[in-house]
Amino acid sequence: MADRLRADAQRNRAALIAAARDVFAEHGLDASLDEIARRAGVGNATLYRRFPTRRDLVAEVFAGQMTGYVELAETALADPDPWAGFVGYLTRLFEAQATDRGLSELLANSGFDDDERLAGLLATAQRGATEVIQRAQSAGRLRDDFTREDISLLMRANAGVLRSSPDSGAWQRYLSLVLEGLGVSKDL
Template identity: 40%
Template sequence: MSDVKPMRADARRNYERLLVEARRAFAERGVDASLEDVARSAGVGIGTLYRHFPTRDDLIEALLRDRFDTQAAKARELLAAEDPLDALYAWLVGFGATSSSYRGLTELLADAIDDPRSRLHASCEEMQTAASHLVDRAQKAGVLRADLTVRELLLLLHGASWGGTHLPGDGGTERLLSLVFTGLRASEQRGQRGGARAG
């Protein structure tokens, strides 16, 4: 039986308002947006914000939790896909969209991989675990470089996500990721078109 008490109605309303305003602020100004401004826009004091979200990472984790859960579930689903390279690429595109949701988020996630103190570290480990099964399957099938590690793959993804924000128009992250993915194919697969949309 859980010892966690349900939130009072007014606390729940404050919590939801803070998430709405944080989502808007981060979308407009990036993850470094003022938390004081977020609290003010939500109609609460900064103390109320910190009671719900003790750190900025706690707030970001709350905003992205559904997306992380979706990505973990998608990885499990893609393990049954016919083409293991296409499956890995599809998962990376989805996670790339998550990691580039807000300006500055890519750098936070890249740092959190190596920082157990970060509230985002557990989510990064969860994504590494999800990716590892897809990577292992593609490597065993001989279609992905055998020397590639999951950590390297996620850092390459973060790089593509960051770079994609500096290209004009939409789809920058996917464009860069498709270019990177060509070099991740097993040597005998390079130069062949089709699969993973990279060629």
């Protein structure tokens, strides 16, 4: 009987994480926990037993997605063209923001520095972003004054574009304008 309960508990936990991922993606980090429990097919007590705080649930949901964020830099660094790697990095980052409101809020605000897993993944992702930037700058393609902190500014601005624009593709137009402003012309 104990094994059955353990299997049920695992299923409930997995259902809560899957439901939370969907609800956070749709509604952001302040989404209703009641809605998460409802979609997972469990009661609120089960949600709070597995995840005593919203922060615990957010950390569990986004630890896997932050791993994907780390991989964005690795993909960019593998591109033989430093500028194309940088452009691809920003494009995938902005696209992730556009498709997942919760991830967008997490990346734009970095408000979970007190969670060891997320903080570690964020630090790794930031190191990778710095390498992507420096590589494009060394190739003479990215303006010299651009820093990793500027990516945070761009992400906050993109979050605003995503929230305020009725056009779901507005982020792509915004990104195009940003890239034109950041690039160094080879003709100079």
